[in-house]
Amino acid sequence: MWGGGFACAPADVLAQINVSIGVDKRLYRQDIAGSIAHARMLAKQKIISQVDAKAIVAGLEGILNEIEAGKFVFKDALEDIHMNIEAALAERIGEAAGRLHTARSRNDQVATGFRLYVRDGIDALDAALKDLQQALVARAGEHAASLMPGFTHLQSAQPVTLGHHLLAYVEMFGRDRSRLADARKRLNESPLGAAALAGTSFPIDRHATAKSLGFDRPMENSLDAVSDRDFALEFLSAAAICAVHLSRLAEEFVLWSSAQFGFVRFSDSYSTGSSIMPQKRNPDAAELVRGKTGRIFGNLMALLTVMKALPLAYNKDMQEDKPPVFDTQDSIMLCVLAMAGMVRNFTADTPRMEKAAGSAYSNATDLADWLVRALDMPFRQAHHVTARLVKLAQEKQKTLEQLSLKEMQSVEPNIRAEIFSVLNLRDGVASRTSHGGTAPANVKKAVAEAKKRFGL
Ligand code: ARG
Secondary structure, X not given: OOHHHOOOOOOHHHHHHHOOHHHHHHHXXXXXXXXHHHHHHHHHOOOOOHHHHHHHHHHHHHHHHHHHOOOOOOOHHHOOHHHHHHHHHHHHHHHHHHHOOOOOOHHHHHHHHHHHHHHHHHHHHHHHHHHHHHHHHHHHHHOOOOEEEEEEOOEEEEEEEHHHHHXXXXXXXXHHHHHHHHHHHHHOEEOOOOOOOOOOOOOOOHHHHHHHOOOOEEOOOXXXXXXXXXXXXXXXXXXXXXXXXXXXXXXXXXXXXXXXXXXXXXXXXXXEOOOOOOOOOEOHHHHHHXXXXXXXXXXXXXXXXXXXXXXXXXXXXXHHHHHHHHHHHHHHHHHHHHHHHXXXXXXXXXXXXXXXXXXXXXXXXXXXXXXXXXXXXXXHHHHHHHHHHHHHXXXXXXOHHHOOHHHHHHHOOOXXXXXXXXXXXXXXXXXXXXXXXXOHHHHHHHHHHHHHHOOO
8 A cells, every 4th residue: 555665575573563464354344434525525526536436435345244244354464454455355356445545544534433422322222221220210219218227338327329329320320421431522523534634735625525424624734633542531420420420339339249347139031050169149240340341441451552652643652552552442342331230130038137227326426416406505515425426235235216315314414205206217318308308308309300411
């Protein structure tokens, strides 16, 4: 393709370091779409003949079918996807194939194909995240009133509902989707026609190719168009943040499915056994969702590092942009799908969760709040009094509600029998009706509201 002025073939090791077809063949569909849009525009602008354009388009469509049928032979000697397809086109239609590259370079060609690819990736990830939100919202509705301990520092803090806990993730994945949508808007401009770096003297119509590829407009600066990969970085960072959310939920599933917590159980289809310990049910899927964050973070760091000191415009270093993006796309898609499967699969041991919710003096805040409300005590003092009551209960090996009124009054004489009404676990949770609070009534409303807000 470029060997006209060269006296010999590249050294083996150069060919080896240069070749990217094994990786970038994934761009075939987007590369062909870009070429078809370019060929049609060239003909419309009378830069090539209609006859040649027709032959080019038909040839490219034939190649597309051949690739999708698994019959296309990708050749290492042809370096990358762009040259593989162009060479195949020449084999099919002869000389006219050579006119496709008029007013174009591989630099704007790859920038265009890669943008289209990342755009498709964003759309697929968004759909998968939406499905995960749907799974979470359904389980949250089912468990709007199921009590469980809420934690801070992984110490029992205050009881919450499982529905409320699951809805927290619906919000996180909603923000992940909005980050992707935001990145998509900035990505959606066409580099095609920037040519190698400086634009072209041919009378091309960049608006037309942008439009036919579904871009909002052509990119404004030809140097920028071929040399930035910020759209890929935005995808990688949005995916990395999403992976954090997935990993936190995965970690909770690992904890909750352990014998020590025993809050949830996964069916056989989401558990794996041990080859030596017959009693084991391991949450491998959750562990791998947690584990894959490593490569997803690494991929972001890899491309940031590739890009950070490149002089404008294109540099071959940028060929290293694809492996991290493909790997992140594969990994994050698998993680989201596996997570949706786990969310739909788990069964919750609600009696056990409720028992745990009531242990460890988790209603202490309700007691302190009563002191504030009924006795007009400043909260700091109420906190102090409650801490002494907890200590007394611990000494007597009782829960707070098992203390007698007399015992309570030995700490604070103004306490009345009415205090016991707020110590009941269920009533305590039901009372947390502030906006965004955990009360079952809130959770039911929040489920309906989330469905509307996220279009679930
Ligand atoms: N395979 C190359 C890449 O992914 C295509 C662009 C090559 N451009 C060039 N001037 N050598 O970056």
